[in-house]
Amino acid sequence: MSVASLPKVELHLHLEGAAPPAFIAGLAKEKKRDIGGIFDAGGHYKYKDFWDFLKVYEAATSVLVKPEDYHRLTLAVLEESAASGVVYSETFLSPDFCGGRDVGAWREYLHAIREAGDKAERDFGITLRGIITCIRHFGPDKARETARCAAETAGDWIVGFGIAGDEKIGAPKDFRWSFDCAREAGLRLTAHAGEWGGPDSVRDAIRDLGVERIGHGVRAIEDLALVDEIAEAGIVLEVCPGSNIALGIYDGWRKHPISQLYERGVKVTVSTDDPPFFHTTMAREYEMLNRAFDWDEGVFEGIARASLDAAFCDADTRERIA
Numbered sequence: 237m238s239v240a241s242l243p244k245v246e247l248h249l250h251l252e253g254a255a256p257p258a259f260i261a262g263l264a265k266e267k268k269r270d271i272g273g274i275f276d277a278g279g280h281y282k283y284k285d286f287w288d289f290l291k292v293y294e295a296a297t298s299v300l301v302k303p304e305d306y307h308r309l310t311l312a313v314l315e316e317s318a319a320s321g322v323v324y325s326e327t328f329l330s331p332d333f334c335g336g337r338d339v340g341a342w343r344e345y346l347h348a349i350r351e352a353g354d355k356a357e358r359d360f361g362i363t364l365r366g367i368i369t370c371i372r373h374f375g376p377d378k379a380r381e382t383a384r385c386a387a388e389t390a391g392d393w394i395v396g397f398g399i400a401g402d403e404k405i406g407a408p409k410d411f412r413w414s415f416d417c418a419r420e421a422g423l424r425l426t427a428h429a430g431e432w433g434g435p436d437s438v439r440d441a442i443r444d445l446g447v448e449r450i451g452h453g454v455r456a457i458e459d460l461a462l463v464d465e466i467a468e469a470g471i472v473l474e475v476c477p478g479s480n481i482a483l484g485i486y487d488g489w490r491k492h493p494i495s496q497l498y499e500r501g502v503k504v505t506v507s508t509d510d511p512p513f514f515h516t517t518m519a520r521e522y523e524m525l526n527r528a529f530d531w532d533e534g535v536f537e538g539i540a541r542a543s544l545d546a547a548f549c550d551a552d553t554r555e556r557i558a
């Protein structure tokens with residue numbers, strides 16, 4: 237049995253970032269929208285660096301203007317994930333892109349995404365859960381509106397709250413109100429940190445936002461005392477190696493710190509982040525890790541178990557998936 241075919245739990249996937257480029261190109265054509273030169277000659281997303289990636293991401297997202305568009309997107313994304321062996325997907329959803337943080341509109345988008353999730357569960361055997369996400373470079377005021385949308389729709393399949401975007405802008409403490417609001421609404425918490433920022437950025441996110449998971453977090457490796465604190469506290473890292481390598485944070489799979497973090501006792505999980513942007517899939521992530529670190533099925537099964545334990549879903553869902 238190859239590791240690529242193992243059942244997988246994915247905890248870090250951006251719904252818009254998982255949009256197949258052909259899907260976005262098709263929607264742009266249908267809606268007669270010019271989204272500029274965001275594709276290369278082969279029809280793949282084209283960007284120069286992370287900051288350009290964020291712009292291309294937002295340009296691609298600009299064609300998703302109706303709940304129905306998100307319904308189609310969700311089905312396309314979950315079909316791809318299921319084909320890669322994913323049985324459970326926790327997906328970042330942003331009110332910023334779905335109805336401009338208006339609670340009424342947001343509910344309509346969520347309804348459409350939920351219906352697509354139910355269909356994907358029936359047709360492809362994959363379970364969807366949502367993590368509502370504010371965008372750091374949009375600033376703390378918009379994040380507060382996002383947190384209100386999250387608090388209004390928390391529960392059932394909406395299980396978490398998080399923050400993505402440009403880690404170089406602002407500080408975690410600027411978003412404390414939003415995280416407190418989400419926590420009070422019963423949502424579990426995660427934050428992107430330690431991707432473009434170093435160990436201090438990870439420390440700040442843990443201390444100021446009280447998160448139990450960190451998106452990426454890999455640059456904690458630059459401070460082994462922090463790595464030990466993370467391991468001791470049981471904080472889970474949503475590691476996306478292919479994303480880090482495609483964006484130039486690490487110079488190849490063997491240089492990626494996931495193996496060191498794992499060996500030092502950190503609970504690491506594996507995800508794709510924005511798969512078509514980084515030319516990856518969950519099956520490829522597993523395959524490349526297997527090749528780079530000679531990890532066997534036992535390690536991957538351990539990672540799948542850690543991922544399931546760290547999933548924000550309820551116990552019944554966890555049991556059903558296990």
Ligand code: ADE
Nearest residue numbers: 250253400401428509510
């Ligand atoms: N949004 C989508 N992908 C992201 C990433 N890798 N880092 C921060 N924000 C993101």
Ligand code: ZN
Nearest residue numbers: 400428451509
């Ligand atoms: Zn991410």
